[in-house]
Amino acid sequence: MNWNKLIAASFFAVLNVAAFSAHADEAASQATSHGTHLDIKKVVSIVDNGDGNCGIVDARLTYLDSSGTQKVLDYSKFADCGNQGG
The missing domain is CATH 2.30.140.50 (Protein of unknown function DUF2790)
Known part of the structure; x- marks a missing residue:
């Protein structure tokens, strides 16, 4: 198992989830x-x-x-x- 690839994939997954929740929060406010x-x-x-x-x-x-x-x-x-x- 390549730890660098696992760490990089985890990092990008966390960034993607954070970006999605920030976008959802903006869209929900009226x-x-x-x-x-x-x-x-x-x-x-x-x-x-x-x-x-x-x-x-x-x-x-x-x-x-x-x-x-x-x-x-x-x-x-x-x-x-x-x-x-x-």
């Missing part, structure tokens, strides 16, 4: 504007990058629509600040 109707049957997850900071943060909503297709919505929102109103 753009909306105020008043856009969203077909949400079940929320899978909601995450934001607030890290405890106050202000406007980026957030991601992952949900299933009425046909069971998983979709992703990126949006901005006010952070959930734990230190409001003193």
Whole structure:
């Protein structure tokens, strides 16, 4: 068995999987504007990058629509600040 070929094949397989998942993530996210109707049957997850900071943060909503297709919505929102109103 040639170890160099095995290592090279493994390396390219990992790169290919990483590139595919990054492309799938980009394609799954949709753009909306105020008043856009969203077909949400079940929320899978909601995450934001607030890290405890106050202000406007980026957030991601992952949900299933009425046909069971998983979709992703990126949006901005006010952070959930734990230190409001003193």
